[in-house]
Amino acid sequence: MTLLALDSVARGYPMRRGWLGRAVMVHAVDGVSLEVSAGRTLGVVGESGCGKSTTGRLALGLETPDSGTVTFAGAAMPPPGGAAWRALRAQMQLVPQDPLGALDRRLPVARQIAEPLVIHGIGDAGERADRVATLLASVGLRPDQAARHPHALSGGQRQRAVLARALAAGPALLVCDEPVSALDVSIQAQIVNLLTDLQESHGIAMLFISHDLRVVRQVSHEVAVMYLGRVIERGDPDAIFTDPAHPYSRALVAAIPGGSKPHAILAGDPPNPADRPAGCAFHPRCPVVVARCRAETPTLDVRADGRAVACHLARG
Amino acid sequence: MGLTVVPSASPLIRISGLSVAFNGTPALLGIDLTVGAGETLGLVGESGCGKSVTWLAVLGLLPNSATVGGSATLDGRELVGAPASVLERVRGGRVAMIFQDPASALNPVHRIGRQVSEAVTLHRGLSGGAATAEALRLLDEVGIPDARNRMTAYPHEMSGGQNQRVMIATALAGRPELLIADEPTTALDVTIQAQILDLLRRLQREHGMALVLISHDLGVVAEMCERVCVMYAGRIVEEAQAGALFAGPRHPYTTGLMGALPPLTGPRLRLTAIPGRVPEPWAMPPGCAFAPRCPKRIEACDVSVPNLRGEDRRVACIRAAA
Ligand SMILES: Nc1ncnc2c1ncn2[C@@H]1O[C@H](COP(=O)(O)OP(=O)(O)O)[C@@H](O)[C@H]1O
Ligand SMILES: Nc1ncnc2c1ncn2[C@@H]1O[C@H](COP(=O)(O)OP(=O)(O)O)[C@@H](O)[C@H]1O
Numbered sequence: 001m002t003l004l005a006l007d008s009v010a011r012g013y014p015m016r017r018g019w020l021g022r023a024v025m026v027h028a029v030d031g032v033s034l035e036v037s038a039g040r041t042l043g044v045v046g047e048s049g050c051g052k053s054t055t056g057r058l059a060l061g062l063e064t065p066d067s068g069t070v071t072f073a074g075a076a077m078p079p080p081g082g083a084a085w086r087a088l089r090a091q092m093q094l095v096p097q098d099p100l101g102a103l104d105r106r107l108p109v110a111r112q113i114a115e116p117l118v119i120h121g122i123g124d125a126g127e128r129a130d131r132v133a134t135l136l137a138s139v140g141l142r143p144d145q146a147a148r149h150p151h152a153l154s155g156g157q158r159q160r161a162v163l164a165r166a167l168a169a170g171p172a173l174l175v176c177d178e179p180v181s182a183l184d185v186s187i188q189a190q191i192v193n194l195l196t197d198l199q200e201s202h203g204i205a206m207l208f209i210s211h212d213l214r215v216v217r218q219v220s221h222e223v224a225v226m227y228l229g230r231v232i233e234r235g236d237p238d239a240i241f242t243d244p245a246h247p248y249s250r251a252l253v254a255a256i257p258g259g260s261k262p263h264a265i266l267a268g269d270p271p272n273p274a275d276r277p278a279g280c281a282f283h284p285r286c287p288v289v290v291a292r293c294r295a296e297t298p299t300l301d302v303r304a305d306g307r308a309v310a311c312h313l314a315r316g
Numbered sequence: 317m318g319l320t321v322v323p324s325a326s327p328l329i330r331i332s333g334l335s336v337a338f339n340g341t342p343a344l345l346g347i348d349l350t351v352g353a354g355e356t357l358g359l360v361g362e363s364g365c366g367k368s369v370t371w372l373a374v375l376g377l378l379p380n381s382a383t384v385g386g387s388a389t390l391d392g393r394e395l396v397g398a399p400a401s402v403l404e405r406v407r408g409g410r411v412a413m414i415f416q417d418p419a420s421a422l423n424p425v426h427r428i429g430r431q432v433s434e435a436v437t438l439h440r441g442l443s444g445g446a447a448t449a450e451a452l453r454l455l456d457e458v459g460i461p462d463a464r465n466r467m468t469a470y471p472h473e474m475s476g477g478q479n480q481r482v483m484i485a486t487a488l489a490g491r492p493e494l495l496i497a498d499e500p501t502t503a504l505d506v507t508i509q510a511q512i513l514d515l516l517r518r519l520q521r522e523h524g525m526a527l528v529l530i531s532h533d534l535g536v537v538a539e540m541c542e543r544v545c546v547m548y549a550g551r552i553v554e555e556a557q558a559g560a561l562f563a564g565p566r567h568p569y570t571t572g573l574m575g576a577l578p579p580l581t582g583p584r585l586r587l588t589a590i591p592g593r594v595p596e597p598w599a600m601p602p603g604c605a606f607a608p609r610c611p612k613r614i615e616a617c618d619v620s621v622p623n624l625r626g627e628d629r630r631v632a633c634i635r636a637a638a
């Protein structure tokens with residue numbers, strides 16, 4: 001069952017180039033369609049600036065798309081700030097990269113974990129205390145740790161606290177935006193395991209955003225690769241990791257440190273979203289570019305094997 | 317990997333019993349390691365284990381709050397406690413260091429050409445047109461496209477990857493015998509990381525310089541290094557040739573780090589996360605610092621700190637075969 005659907009959503013920001021330059025439109029997200037099924041994880045990968053976080057904010061209804069639609073549980077996303085939108089917060093939650101920034105430095109974390117229960121009027125004081133205790137246990141925090149302020153916790157413990165708060169109101173969807181990127185590898189593994197455990201026990205769906213392909217492979221049921229505001233490949237994680245179809249996906253997989261290196265290193269810098277190349281946006285860096293790529297933008301088409309690829313040469 | 321590289325009689329750098337404390341709180345608890353001419357040594361471990369402090373101590377770059385003990389010699393000459401004039405000549409000369417964040421290491425108000433030519437002047441005594449010409453050659457060598465025109469660019473006009481290339485050009489200005497690269501690609505996208513690692517590999521091959529690569533990323537180290545030291549809580553806990561280390565880690569911490577890294581192939585099993593967290597420097601366990609998190613812990617582990625045992629392969633664990 002589809003829980004979250006983005007249909008051709010686009011979001012641009014005006015950006016001034018230099019001090020005197022005129023404002024140009026940065027097309028952060030430029031026609032993205034994706035679906036997340038209940039209880040499943042869609043991983044979103046791509047280089048910085050490709051629009052992953054903007055996609056996450058659009059999915060949560062924290063921003064309104066310039067065009068296209070966001071549908072959650074079969075209903076259109078209500079405009080931000082209204083009563084319907086606020087009620088939806090219990091259903092969908094963000095898990096950000098920086099837990100310290102997401103927590104209130106002045107309050108013990110247990111209080112903050114209880115906050116969504118208060119906001120959504122869930123339970124009485126006693127029931128809330130029980131619920132907080134359950135949440136703490138499920139994310140692996142001790143009560144004495146939860147009594148501390150955020151700065152008195154380690155990075156991993158803070159991320160556990162943020163997770164407990166995100167889970168408080170029993171959401172159906174978590175948008176995890178680089179949730180383990182700031183953590184050391186041993187702690188990262190703890191949180192990755194916790195996320196998969198929580199998904200199993202609570203049936204939560206996840207939009208899992210990360211630049212780390214190893215982590216994305218570990219947690220995802222499906223993967224979308226983004227480049228310059230668009231999804232350029234989508235499919236089964238193992239298929240994409242062992243046999244990437246888009247030349248950009250091939251370059252990404254080849255660049256994973258410690259992986260096998262069947263493909264050449266990609267030349268050039270990541271592109272500027274304010275200066276999108278004509279045709280296929282990847283063509284200036286593409287090792288297999290042909291004339292058509294400079295003129296014609298490839299659409300994301302589903303191949304016979306079920307993989308969706310936006311490349312003139314990888315139709316399969 | 318096959319053949320073990322026997323370190324030559326006199327390594328380029330020999331560090332023995334190096335310790336560092338900040339205002340009395342120990343950060344480095346006795347490091348022994350050598351770097352041979354032309355070799356690539358990886359230093360891995362989680363944040364705060366002392367990777368950076370080791371080399372900042374060797375190069376005399378720590379603040380006054382740091383107390384440094386032990387020894388670090390360059391071709392037999394002591395660097396710990398050496399006069400500032402000696403250290404200044406070594407830094408950027410025979411030993412150069414680059415960091416994670418090139419944008420903050422570069423001067424934001426100076427053009428990049430000037431920054432590289434100043435390093436050339438400082439370490440090679442060239443000036444004027446000769447220094448500028450050498451700066452241009454270096455920028456070209458590190459792969460700055462259209463280097464002649466980019467000489468006049470400011471760091472903010474360059475991408476993160478290009479700024480790291482400029483940093484590397486600056487480091488090369490003194491023709492170092494050893495380049496210490498401290499998380500040089502951590503802030504970069506993976507495709508750019510691959511470019512910078514490739515550049516480091518090429519430069520090392522062409523110049524025959526030694527490279528110490530500090531990284532928290534096992535994959536990066538596996539790909540780049542001949543020999544690897546794994547650090548934990550201010551000590552080296554395992555040292556081996558890279559191939560041997562990744563084929564069969566002996567310290568439970570190294571095993572734990574590898575199990576925590578999600579694989580790229582095969583079934584997706586639960587990661588074997590290391591429980592708990594690194595001890596605080598002011599609350600170090602009495603015995604092995606890893607014991608509280610270790611699946612192989614026995615009572616003896618809590619009695620004393622295990623020595624780093626072994627010859628070409630060293631491990632600091634009483635439960636491991638050396
Ligand atoms: N609030 C904003 N105002 C202006 N530009 C923005 C804003 N949010 C994102 N952008 C721009 O949109 C592009 C995509 O950003 P983002 O979604 O954060 O990418 P990612 O998360 O993949 O790194 C970037 O060029 C970024 O600078
Ligand atoms: N200037 C400093 N003052 C006080 N403590 C420091 C300083 N620099 C590093 N430390 C401490 O020394 C330890 C080792 O740090 P470092 O070598 O930077 O770790 P890493 O392995 O991440 O490079 C850490 O506990 C750190 O907090």
Ligand SMILES: [Mg+2]
Pocket residue numbers: 052053054
């Ligand atoms: Mg982002």
Ligand SMILES: [Mg+2]
Pocket residue numbers: 367368369498
């Ligand atoms: Mg460091």
